[in-house]
Amino acid sequence: MEQRIEEMMRQINSGAKVKKQIKNQTENQEYRKIQEQLEKLTAHIKNRLGQEYKLLNRLEELENQLHGFETEWIYQQGICDCMTLLKWMGAFSDNRI
Numbered sequence: 001m002e003q004r005i006e007e008m009m010r011q012i013n014s015g016a017k018v019k020k021q022i023k024n025q026t027e028n029q030e031y032r033k034i035q036e037q038l039e040k041l042t043a044h045i046k047n048r049l050g051q052e053y054k055l056l057n058r059l060e061e062l063e064n065q066l067h068g069f070e071t072e073w074i075y076q077q078g079i080c081d082c083m084t085l086l087k088w089m090g091a092f093s094d095n096r097i
Contacts, residue, residue, distance in 0.1 A: 025031060046053045086092065 025035075045056065049056060
């Protein structure tokens with residue numbers, strides 16, 4: 001039962017996470033500003049490096065993959081912490097109000 005609840009929470013939060021991320025990416029002005037700066041700098045570096053840019057691009061891909069793992073682990077830990085807190089509060093007991 002406990003694993004089933006945790007899996008349901010993961011599924012619910014996964015969809016919510018994507019929706020929130022898309023909303024932030026499109027509406028957060030600071031994010032958009034930094035994203036535009038990154039795009040300009042990337043284009044400038046690509047022009048300066050030519051074919052060597054592929055090495056930098058591969059480095060960036062690997063760093064992004066690692067960051068993806070780390071982000072997912074942090075998010076999963078947040079879900080586990082939430083479940084622990086809810087259990088501690090008695091949210092799953094039969095005697096809840």
